[in-house]
Amino acid sequence: MTEPRNPSMSSIPQTGPAHTDSSSPAVEMDPVEYTLRKRLPRKLPKRRNDVYVNMKTDFRAQLARCQKLLEGGGHREICVHGLGLAINRAINIALQLQASSQGALQLAANTSTVELVDDLEPEDPDEAGEPMTRTRNNSAIHIKVFYPDAQ
């Protein structure tokens, strides 16, 4: 990776560069002059039964939240979303929910590509460097966890 890594960014692993399928051409740049800042992914639908999985919150807390929605919250279906590194965790949560329901729950997974935007800010504003943005793609998963008799 030729990108300069901003230390504060390392805590957002799921937008990390590891598995991006970015097709944008590599931008030539001087690694000392730019700071890479990753914007948040674009806003996505947020219903009460949408669960966005991240890598910061404790796994059990996220699982418990889903269980609560399905059991206590009276939802017949929930949607578990994961982006990048959090895909694994989203799948894990969905499979755990299914396993603990003794087969009552079904999974329907869809995949998609999410476009992410990085800002490249010149370290020194007096230098000639122009602020740039770069887009790259990352994979995402959306798992519907539902009771099959639900319409």
Next chain:
Amino acid sequence: MENGVTSSMCPVYQSQACNNAGQPGGVNNVSRPVKPAPLPVPPPALKLGQEGFKKVCRTEEDSPCPFPGLASGVLEMRVKEGSKIRNLMGFAMARMQGEKGVSGVNVSGGGLRQVVFTGSGRAVTKTITCAEIMKRKVGCLHQLTKLRYKVVKEVWESTEGGTSEMTVHRTVPSISILLSKDPLDPQEPGYQPPETLSALWEEREGTEPATASKRSLGPLPYTSFPDCKRVCLGEGVSVLPPH
């Protein structure tokens, strides 16, 4: 823990089992010392790597095909942690586009009709990425996604004594994605019709009248995050803050 950790002398067939891990697209992930993959529910208390053990072998147990009724000759791309996407896609695209039949099997114009990408553990993300790239490049592909747990057998060897070996049965999440040029059953859970790349959200929002107005697909609405420093330092976690 659901791991059956059996500490025992490892039989001789292990080396043989290691050797046949060379599947299409599989770049050696056997010899790499890798930290144990994340486990389902209680987070792994098992950290063999830090206790003087190293992983010498990893084999996936055979499991039935997640797509019943699939023709036996379908190309299966087994994506591994170390697989290079360009290698996987170079091979798979050539077969799907039928560029003068790589193996001479399917020369009958247009290439293969279907391909399956499978991957488990840390290779799941890469598997999805491969499928997404292929959908974008080939177009008009019907997709069926299946999730399940897969049992992986790992053999760990003590780095100190060299005498003790452990066999670990680990369950890892795995994904199988079937991409087909021919229509698939839309009633099957996990089915995605062609070109849902961006329409996915629109369609879902349509089913829920309570949600906010539809998002445009054009330039992304970042107006709610004008200060990107706040985004970087703040609670910006994954797709959205939890509340």
